[in-house]
Amino acid sequence: MTRKVVITGLGATTPIGGDVPTMWNNALKGVSGARTLEDDWVAKYELPVHFAARCSTPALDVLSRVEAKRMDPSTQFGVIAAREAWADSGITDFDKDRLAVAFATGIGGVWTLLDAWDTLKEKGPRRVLPMTVPMLMPNGVAAAVSLDLGARAGAHTPVSACASGTEALHLGLDLIRSGKADVVMCGGAEAAIHPMPLAAFASMQALSRRNDDPQGASRPYDTGRDGFVMGEGAGALVLEAEEHALARGARIYGELAGTSVTADAYHITAPDPAGLGATRALKAAMFDGRIQPEDVVHVNAHATSTPVGDKPEYTALRAALGSHVDNVAVSATKSQMGHLLGASGAVEAVLTVLAVYDRKAPVTINLENQDPEIPLDVVTSARDLPAGNIVALSNSFGFGGHNAVIAVRSV
Amino acid sequence: MASNEEILAGLAEIVNEETGLAPEAVELDKSFTEDLDIDSISMMTIVVNAEEKFGVRIPDEEVKNLKTVGDAVSFIAGAQA
Numbered sequence: 001m002t003r004k005v006v007i008t009g010l011g012a013t014t015p016i017g018g019d020v021p022t023m024w025n026n027a028l029k030g031v032s033g034a035r036t037l038e039d040d041w042v043a044k045y046e047l048p049v050h051f052a053a054r055c056s057t058p059a060l061d062v063l064s065r066v067e068a069k070r071m072d073p074s075t076q077f078g079v080i081a082a083r084e085a086w087a088d089s090g091i092t093d094f095d096k097d098r099l100a101v102a103f104a105t106g107i108g109g110v111w112t113l114l115d116a117w118d119t120l121k122e123k124g125p126r127r128v129l130p131m132t133v134p135m136l137m138p139n140g141v142a143a144a145v146s147l148d149l150g151a152r153a154g155a156h157t158p159v160s161a162c163a164s165g166t167e168a169l170h171l172g173l174d175l176i177r178s179g180k181a182d183v184v185m186c187g188g189a190e191a192a193i194h195p196m197p198l199a200a201f202a203s204m205q206a207l208s209r210r211n212d213d214p215q216g217a218s219r220p221y222d223t224g225r226d227g228f229v230m231g232e233g234a235g236a237l238v239l240e241a242e243e244h245a246l247a248r249g250a251r252i253y254g255e256l257a258g259t260s261v262t263a264d265a266y267h268i269t270a271p272d273p274a275g276l277g278a279t280r281a282l283k284a285a286m287f288d289g290r291i292q293p294e295d296v297v298h299v300n301a302h303a304t305s306t307p308v309g310d311k312p313e314y315t316a317l318r319a320a321l322g323s324h325v326d327n328v329a330v331s332a333t334k335s336q337m338g339h340l341l342g343a344s345g346a347v348e349a350v351l352t353v354l355a356v357y358d359r360k361a362p363v364t365i366n367l368e369n370q371d372p373e374i375p376l377d378v379v380t381s382a383r384d385l386p387a388g389n390i391v392a393l394s395n396s397f398g399f400g401g402h403n404a405v406i407a408v409r410s411v
Numbered sequence: 412m413a414s415n416e417e418i419l420a421g422l423a424e425i426v427n428e429e430t431g432l433a434p435e436a437v438e439l440d441k442s443f444t445e446d447l448d449i450d451s452i453s454m455m456t457i458v459v460n461a462e463e464k465f466g467v468r469i470p471d472e473e474v475k476n477l478k479t480v481g482d483a484v485s486f487i488a489g490a491q492a
Contacts, residue, residue, distance in 0.1 A: 066431035126462070130455040 005176045006245050006411065007253045009089025009238030010350050011081040011187070015231050015337040018057025019084055023347075024354050026336070028382040030363035032215035033337045034229050041195045049207045051214035052193045053231035053338030070131055071144055072109035077234035077343070078141035078189030079148055085236035086149060090250060091183065100153035100181035101146045102171040103236075104164035104188040106342025106398070108138030111194055141189045141234075153181040161398030162304075163261070164188055165235060165345025169406050170259035172239045182244045187236035188346030198230060204269065206306060218339075219366035220303035220310055220332035221374050228304040231338030235346030237353065253357045257391065257409040258289025264401030271309055271397060275316035278395065281403035282320035285393065289407040293324040296407075297385050298361050298392035300352045301376075303332035304339050313395060314374045329361040329383055330376045336365055345396035349406055352394040356408050359385040412491055413465060418484045425460045429453050439481035447480075467491055 010020045015033025017023030033053040042050050059076035060068055068076055082103070112135040119127050134140060139157040146155035154175070158167040165188025172184035201207050208227035210217035218229040245252055262284065264277035271278070286293070299317065303310050310332075318325045333351055340347055355361050361379040370378065385392075390410045397403050413421065423437035430453060443449045449457070458469050461483070467490035469477075477483045 064431065066429070069429070126459060129459070130452045134452075 003177050004242035005173050005239050005256045006242050007237050007256055007353050007408070008240045008245050008250045009085040010253065010353060011084030011088060011236035012234065012347055012350050013055050013057060013077050013080045014233040014340070014347055015053035015056055018055065018062070020088070020350060024351070027333060027351055027362035028360060030365045030381070031336060032218070032365060033231065034214040034217055036214055045195050045199065047195060047198055048202045049198055049209060050211040051217065051229070052198070053229055054193060055233045070135065072112040072135045072140055073191035074105055074109060074189045075135070075141040075144045077191055077232065078103055078187060078236070079144050081187055081189065081234035081236035082145045082148065082185055085185065085187070085238050089238040089240070091238070091248070094183060096150045096152045098153055098182040099149065099151040100175050100184045101142050101151045101155040102158065102168040102175065102184055102186045103142040103145050104158045104168040104342050104346065105138050105141055106159065106161050106164050106190055107192045107197065109136035109140055110192050110197060112136040114194060114196055145185055149185060151185060159342070160402035160404065161400055162339065162341050162344055163396040163398035163402035163404040164342035165347070166349065166394065166396035166404035166406055167261055167402070168346060169237065169239070169256060169349055170261050170404055173256050173259050176239060176241050182241045184239045185236060186239055186346065187234060188343040189234035190341040190343040191232045192341060193230055193232050201230065208305065216366050218305045218335045220301070220305045220335050220364065221371050221376065221378055222367050223369045223371050225305045225307060225310065227306055228334065229338035231340040233340050233347060234343050235350045237346065237349055252411050253353045255409040255411055256406060258285045258287070258291060258407040260284035260288055260405050262403045264403065266401055268401070269399045271312045273312055275312035275319065277401060277403045278313060278316035278397060279319040281405045282316055282393065282395070285405035285407045286320065289391070289409065291391050291407055293321040295389065295391040296321060296324065296328055296393055297390045298355050299328055299330045300348045300355070300392065300394040301330050301332050302395045302397050304334055310371070311374055313397070314376055317376070326377060328377060329379045329385065331362045331379045332364040333362050335367070336363070345394070345404060348394050348396070352392045352406070352408050355385060356390060356392050356410050359387070361385055415484055415488055418465065418487050419480070421464050422461060422480060422483060425457050425464065429456050437480055439479065439484065441480050442478055443480065461487060465491060
């Protein structure tokens with residue numbers, strides 16, 4: 001018999017809240033975390049994009065200076081979110097050999113890497129700090145979380161661009177089902193609001209250029225959408241074997257009923273316009289969780305606000321859910337917090353779990369003229385979800401043709 | 412040229428910056444590893460910061476001989492002379 005896996009702890013630090021209660025409250029209200037960047041490097045490098053969505057609570061307000069010094073900003077966010085999720089789970093007595101970590105990132109320690117490169121050029125090799133390698137490695141965040149919690153059943157780092165955070169949950173579910181762990185700290189972290197990634201994403205025309213209106217720039221499904229808004233932060237979820245959670249009388253938010261990962265094998269960055277890979281991912285996650293289309297009441301969409309990305313996801317949702325897609329409340333939360341890249345799937349998973357637990361769908365802002373080619377029922381003011389057994393899905397897609405889907409069921 | 416007291420105070424500042432240890436805990440007879448719990452990576456960071464602060468070069472092969480804070484103060488004083 002397949003082990004049932006439940007979610008017992010949540011953590012987040014995001015552009016719309018430095019902890020889960022603040023983020024969730026704002027997500028139901030509908031706020032924007034995007035701001036004009038005041039950094040001198042915006043003008044210095046003549047960046048075409050002048051805004052982003054920074055974490056609302058700086059990491060140094062939470063971590064000690066000495067602690068933070070040994071972590072790349074992405075790892076700082078990851079550790080903050082993981083600590084909140086761990087405290088939220090209430091786990092105190094546990095077997096460290098049965099606790100694993102699956103903590104993703106899309107880019108990893110880009111600040112550390114590029115700072116060290118600047119130091120090398122300006123001051124020479126002697127001044128390149130000895131902590132540079134452990135801080136820049138993409139597994140740095142999983143390693144730091146493992147070290148922080150004492151997790152010894154393996155520390156993994158799925159990397160699949162903007163699908164990474166969701167893929168971490170896919171891996172976490174597998175680790176518990178296959179008996180390799182009883183508890184997994186899953187999550188994703190990203191901190192790439194640095195001039196180089198901003199220039200690179202802008203160069204591929206992926207970022208919104210609405211410089212005069214940062215808060216209106218992320219507008220999934222709107223006809224005026226012109227790209228995503230770079231965000232940063234982390235999300236974390238404690239997955240636990242149901243019997244382990246029940247034995248300790250844990251508060252259970254919901255069941256991670258099914259997950260899936262597929263690859264488009266179509267184009268390195270463009271989504272398959274027919275959404276075939278995404279469709280297969282949706283169907284596979286539903287099959288994995290023994291879910292019928294009619295069970296699904298809510299979708300936290302990937303919906304990044306790019307002209308080409310939002311529509312194939314709709315096509316895939318219609319293919320996977322059939323006409324029932326018209327009855328599903330769809331939220332595009334990147335409208336509020338921007339795109340957290342490798343962290344987005346983890347943060348959106350936290351929102352999806354809370355939607356099922358509190359039976360409320362979060363808000364999509366900036367939808368003024370809905371694209372007629374995407375006739376989804378988009379949630380523009382907080383909406384109650386039905387009573388009874390419900391399922392919510394969360395999609396993430398990444399450059400490279402990665403598609404990842406999770407399904408959360410009420411308990 | 413810094414006096415031994417100035418070198419000690421400067422070193423204590425660097426150690427505090429790297430580890431959070433109170434500057435007054437950084438005393439001449441304290442061992443970096445045994446007493447101050449400084450690992451090799453922090454030690455290399457402290458060494459590089461000390462080189463910059465005091466304008467000296469502390470060769471890598473010398474670092475393992477700097478067991479106590481006093482060893483480091485003496486080495487830096489000697490290198491400045």
